[in-house]
Amino acid sequence: MDQETLTQGERTKTEITQVAYRLFLEQGYHGTSMRQIAQKSDIALGGIYNHFESKEQIFTDVIVAHHPYFEVIPALQAAQGETVEEFVRDAAGRLVSNMDDRLDFLKLMFIELVEFNGQHIPQIFDIFFPEVLEFARRFTSDRSELREIPAPILVRAFIGMFFSYFMTEILIGQYMPSEMSENTMDYFIDIYLHGVMVN
Amino acid sequence: MDQETLTQGERTKTEITQVAYRLFLEQGYHGTSMRQIAQKSDIALGGIYNHFESKEQIFTDVIVAHHPYFEVIPALQAAQGETVEEFVRDAAGRLVSNMDDRLDFLKLMFIELVEFNGQHIPQIFDIFFPEVLEFARRFTSDRSELREIPAPILVRAFIGMFFSYFMTEILIGQYMPSEMSENTMDYFIDIYLHGVMVN
DNA sequence: CCATTATGAACGAACGTTCGTACATATGAT
């Protein structure tokens, strides 16, 4: 996988994938043309087809193999902590770091849902689901600290914090005073752990 | 506004808007062609331009004037309850009813973000934001029951429950046993109010 | 030297939009 050992073709393919990835994020799938991909990759239009069968296969490559769902997995795996509270805070901290990647992560999912109606989701979740289940198992292994809430709900609500955080960040982030966002995630975690009400 | 009093043109325009709305939801904006809209509206291709200046204006009409952000507003306005807990549960109950509409609501926002990079968002939020602020004011007016959490965070986290609920519903709903989703929202609200931890 | 990779012209299909035209309906004058 060293830079030196790659063939010309492999380097070109990587370049195309990365260029396409950025263009898809900016314009969506149908909004991006093969000519744009070719131009930004410094390759002739026809040359792309030496490396990919079709435009859709580029997207599949981007969304399934290349990016960034799976960057989340190491963060889930690395999470640790003595108590549930420590564990949750640690996991959350790892997940919000490199926020840019996470926003892209979310946007890629939106593109998939909007333009392909979730048809790649099974392929992705085959890899993703076991990791989430393992995370859930570790998360909820010491039940004594947790209230009587089904484990899937706990995990969904945990994941939901990030959806809500990033989503509101995308939607209303530009309208909010910037210092507002500083420790929003800390508050979210706190609400998740202890709720909004006194006692 | 009576059915009888509408001109032919008004009826046609409404038909086009509704057809376009459904097609955009299914295929996204760039994935939907004017010919598809024409065909499903039982109108000639050129006839559309008697009612709309362009394809993009149809989308603007759909997303700004026609649908379904604003269906949420009455639910926010109607929310009531003596205690914070009652208020939250009542508001949540009103927001999750007619779930199909809400899923569409969310998907339209995704389409906007993916294919227009949020350029209609200001237009929408000019109407939407004051309603949310008013909701936040009523929500947090009795502070004694609430912990020391900034009001915007409280509202963001509240909204976030629905993002997370619908998002996980869209993404993994098909993989989960259906009885699973029954009272998920109740659990979410409970976590929001009291947290996941004992005590 | 032969497989790999790159080129860009070319293809047919599909795109959003415009156009000339025709029919229906409403308006206004007689």
Place this chain on the structure above:
DNA sequence: ATCATATGTACGAACGTTCGTTCATAATGG
């Protein structure tokens, strides 16, 4: 009431452009 006129609405062929893809051919490199 009748008829001339204006407006509203529908039609579908056609326009110019862009789309994804293919192909013959050339350059490159291991």
